[in-house]
Amino acid sequence: MSVVLSMLTSAAVSPTERQRALDRIHSDPGIPSDATTSSFWLQTPHPDFAQKSSKPLPTEADVVIIGSGITGASIARTLLQNRAKSSSTSSHPAVVMLEARDICSGATGRNGGHILETADEYAEFADAFGEESARKILRFRLAHLRETLSVAEELGLTEATQARKVQFLSAYFGEEPWKAAVERLRRFKEGMPEESAEWVSYEGSSIPEEFKLSRATGVVAGPAGALWPYKFVTGVLSRLLSDYPEDFHVAGHTAVQAIHSGNDSNNPYKIETCRGTISAKHVIHCTNAHVGHLVPGLRGRIFPVRGQMSAQTPGDKFPLQATKHSWLFNYDRGFDYLTQLPTGQMMFGGGFANGEGGGVADLGISKDNDMSVYLDIHLSGALSAVFGHESWGPVQGNPIQAMWTGNMSFSTDGFPWVGRLSTSATGRSEPVGENTGSEWVCAAFGGEGMVQAWRCGKALGMMILKQDDQLVPTADPDLTWFPEQLLVSEKRISEAEMPRSMSETGRQSNL
Numbered sequence: 001m002s003v004v005l006s007m008l009t010s011a012a013v014s015p016t017e018r019q020r021a022l023d024r025i026h027s028d029p030g031i032p033s034d035a036t037t038s039s040f041w042l043q044t045p046h047p048d049f050a051q052k053s054s055k056p057l058p059t060e061a062d063v064v065i066i067g068s069g070i071t072g073a074s075i076a077r078t079l080l081q082n083r084a085k086s087s088s089t090s091s092h093p094a095v096v097m098l099e100a101r102d103i104c105s106g107a108t109g110r111n112g113g114h115i116l117e118t119a120d121e122y123a124e125f126a127d128a129f130g131e132e133s134a135r136k137i138l139r140f141r142l143a144h145l146r147e148t149l150s151v152a153e154e155l156g157l158t159e160a161t162q163a164r165k166v167q168f169l170s171a172y173f174g175e176e177p178w179k180a181a182v183e184r185l186r187r188f189k190e191g192m193p194e195e196s197a198e199w200v201s202y203e204g205s206s207i208p209e210e211f212k213l214s215r216a217t218g219v220v221a222g223p224a225g226a227l228w229p230y231k232f233v234t235g236v237l238s239r240l241l242s243d244y245p246e247d248f249h250v251a252g253h254t255a256v257q258a259i260h261s262g263n264d265s266n267n268p269y270k271i272e273t274c275r276g277t278i279s280a281k282h283v284i285h286c287t288n289a290h291v292g293h294l295v296p297g298l299r300g301r302i303f304p305v306r307g308q309m310s311a312q313t314p315g316d317k318f319p320l321q322a323t324k325h326s327w328l329f330n331y332d333r334g335f336d337y338l339t340q341l342p343t344g345q346m347m348f349g350g351g352f353a354n355g356e357g358g359g360v361a362d363l364g365i366s367k368d369n370d371m372s373v374y375l376d377i378h379l380s381g382a383l384s385a386v387f388g389h390e391s392w393g394p395v396q397g398n399p400i401q402a403m404w405t406g407n408m409s410f411s412t413d414g415f416p417w418v419g420r421l422s423t424s425a426t427g428r429s430e431p432v433g434e435n436t437g438s439e440w441v442c443a444a445f446g447g448e449g450m451v452q453a454w455r456c457g458k459a460l461g462m463m464i465l466k467q468d469d470q471l472v473p474t475a476d477p478d479l480t481w482f483p484e485q486l487l488v489s490e491k492r493i494s495e496a497e498m499p500r501s502m503s504e505t506g507r508q509s510n511l
Helices: 003-008 015-023 070-082 120-129 129-153 173-191 228-245 289-293 356-362 373-387 453-467 490-495
Strands: 059-066 093-097 166-172 201-204 220-224 248-251 257-260 269-273 274-284 302-312 325-330 333-341 346-350 398-410 418-420 438-445
Touching: 003 015, 003 356, 015 356, 059 070, 059 269, 059 346, 070 093, 070 228, 070 453, 120 129, 129 173, 129 220, 129 228, 129 453, 166 173, 173 201, 173 220, 228 248, 257 289, 274 373, 274 453, 289 302, 289 346, 289 398, 289 438, 302 356, 302 373, 333 373, 346 373, 373 398, 418 453, 438 453
Parallel strands: 059 093, 059 274, 093 248, 166 325, 274 438
Antiparallel strands: 166 220, 201 220, 257 269, 269 274, 302 346, 302 398, 325 333, 333 346, 418 438
């Protein structure tokens, strides 16, 4: 059962709150609004994307990517680096990326900057799909740390993005949650001994004093990473613009209003935007929480969830740990997440379970233009309590440097959706003729995009190139590393819909 469905079936949620959430989950999430909260990550725009594009919008492209976050950047890079060039000179870009607002101002520009896979779900995956599938899913997720840091180094972005490997500290407060965590860790280490070699646990007095977590019952530690997500994505996109000036075009403030499919076998799709129409062979939906707007068949299967983040000034007594640690704080209900920048700011988010209705009021919310007072209260006071008031100390200056919201994208079955979309999802007719294009989706990362989105994008880019028989000879077409649970299928579309209503006891009424 997904975390959202588990929340909705809780006896603590009133029937009225539950139904309102379900109605939002099944509704049209719309186009991203120009009105937003101000993310700390976006305070200094990349020079290549600081101004609205003055270039005319191309009227034609091989591929149109809708969305400019980490997913879209990965897909664009994969397509451009592995695409066999046509023998004839093309008069249009191979890849056009469209964004409704500023480039990378959506979920990626608002997240926690955490590259973190705790492997807590290994046991759940093993019970549901078997040991081999569980290992495959975890290896897929764990590979993101190495690959993200490698890409940053390859592009000379390590310093600018502050990309770094750290040790995550997952702290538990309470005996029962800690016992469950120890059992999950045991299952993971038993099932994946090589991959789990760096995972260790500490309990009670064995928790190192340097962690400043003396109030925790226990701590699980393992490898993780952190970076400035906006600078990473815009750095990747800037490099692609430099390396492929004729083949890549990025257009901000170009909201897609509608998509039509026609009979042109070369470019069957017409993408209507606020700045004109583009004809394309393929359309890729990387709009995450907003995907249901242009793909109505995914409403109720993929849906937005609002989250809240902050940038805070640490207490005077708290030692700088930016290059050493990142944190998860696990409570009896919910969790928080934290990284620290080398300049000291504490990038602190979470508190979801402390929101209105225990978080239910944030389900199905796609807008990021306001904040929850409940989460503001929680996030503003939690750090000194978690680390201990004596270890934290007084805060000099403004304790809250920024507070903002962002919309995450969850799926009913708990997995991302990656692959080719059928007409049952899009509501549009299938293109006619041989070698025609398709619509594709890469979305629903459940708040864990930094350990799922990049390689999902990489896999999708390879799927498209393989379908078009456009892979360069040096490209590796193998996708056996990609978990099958993430693939789009008609079976999944028919089965993975959130119920439209539930009884007062939380029993699903139409599943």
